[in-house]
Amino acid sequence: MRTLYHLWLSPFARKIRIILKEKHLDFEMKIEKVWERRPEFLALNPAGEVPVLVEPDGTTLADANVIAEYLEEVYPDRPLLGATAAARAECRRLISWFDLKFNREVTHNLVEEKMMKRFLGLGEPSSQAIRAGYANIRYHLDYIGYLVERRKYLAGDEFGLADIAAAAHMSSLDYLGDRPSTTPIWISDVRRLADPSFSPYHAVRRSAMISAKLTSKGQITIPKVVRDRLKLGTGDRIQFVTDEDGRIVLAPVRISIRALKGILPAPKRALTLKEMDEAVAAGALRHFRRRKT
Numbered sequence: 001m002r003t004l005y006h007l008w009l010s011p012f013a014r015k016i017r018i019i020l021k022e023k024h025l026d027f028e029m030k031i032e033k034v035w036e037r038r039p040e041f042l043a044l045n046p047a048g049e050v051p052v053l054v055e056p057d058g059t060t061l062a063d064a065n066v067i068a069e070y071l072e073e074v075y076p077d078r079p080l081l082g083a084t085a086a087a088r089a090e091c092r093r094l095i096s097w098f099d100l101k102f103n104r105e106v107t108h109n110l111v112e113e114k115m116m117k118r119f120l121g122l123g124e125p126s127s128q129a130i131r132a133g134y135a136n137i138r139y140h141l142d143y144i145g146y147l148v149e150r151r152k153y154l155a156g157d158e159f160g161l162a163d164i165a166a167a168a169h170m171s172s173l174d175y176l177g178d179r180p181s182t183t184p185i186w187i188s189d190v191r192r193l194a195d196p197s198f199s200p201y202h203a204v205r206r207s208a209m210i211s212a213k214l215t216s217k218g219q220i221t222i223p224k225v226v227r228d229r230l231k232l233g234t235g236d237r238i239q240f241v242t243d244e245d246g247r248i249v250l251a252p253v254r255i256s257i258r259a260l261k262g263i264l265p266a267p268k269r270a271l272t273l274k275e276m277d278e279a280v281a282a283g284a285l286r287h288f289r290r291r292k293t
């Protein structure tokens with residue numbers, strides 16, 4: 001059996017879990033308390049870090065990107081890196097973005113400070129680092145939003161390792177409740193991450209985030225993926241409905257009121273425009289609630 005040595009909150013180990021699932025490779029997981037510095041584990045990976053993957057034939061692999069590249073070479077049926085040299089380069093650029101830059105500026109400041117430092121006996125979390133993590137995540141979310149606005153997936157048209165790297169970091173933050181809930185519209189566009197048994201990972205499935213900047217006139221362009229998902233076309237109207245938690249829901253109005261002529265019973269008394277608006281908003285909210293359950 002293939003064995004993955006991991007820690008629950010390690011984004012690097014999460015990445016390998018997602019890849020193994022994507023490639024339909026069976027594996028068992030063993031939690032490795034890296035701070036215990038077990039000699040048997042250090043023999044597998046002298047760096048003393050998770051993830052480590054031991055293949056069924058005994059091949060031992062360490063370092064998330066090394067493992068990812070190995071799996072890509074040995075199990076090419078479900079390619080995750082890109083079809084052309086240029087696509088692979090873009091994918092690798094974004095993997096580095098998440099595993100180096102995002103990790104240093106966000107994940108490390110939050111997950112490492114809050115959890116790993118305690119386990120590794122490195123003292124109290126630094127409030128300065130935690131503040132920096134919260135500040136940095138916003139501009140990273142903006143950058144992800146910028147990419148998703150222009151592309152189907154982070155690195156281009158195909159789902160792949162860049163999305164998985166992003167998802168792995170986001171799911172670690174989700175786990176600690178550290179992904180800001182007020183930032184962009186989170187949509188289910190990282191469709192591939194569809195394994196409901198991995199709940200933090202499932203949370204990330206909902207979380208390809210899209211953002212759009214407001215102009216000084218208060219206008220935004222609704223990103224294409226959102227328009228496609230809501231099946232919005234030119235001339236369609238959108239209603240902004242507040243749900244019971246105070247969140248604003250975008251409710252596309254696709255059917256013209258004229259098309260309803262003759263379908264709805266005539267009201268017993270003439271309704272004001274305000275009453276009609278309220279009825280439409282209440283209907284949209286009922287629809288939204290039904291979809292949530």
Ligand SMILES: N[C@@H](CCC(=O)N[C@@H](CS)C(=O)NCC(=O)O)C(=O)O
Pocket residue numbers: 007009010011012034047048049050051062063064065
């Ligand atoms: N470059 C490594 C980094 C892995 C890493 O930082 N793992 C952390 C957990 S998120 C770890 O095991 N730390 C233990 C230590 O630093 O002693 C990779 O990509 O696999």
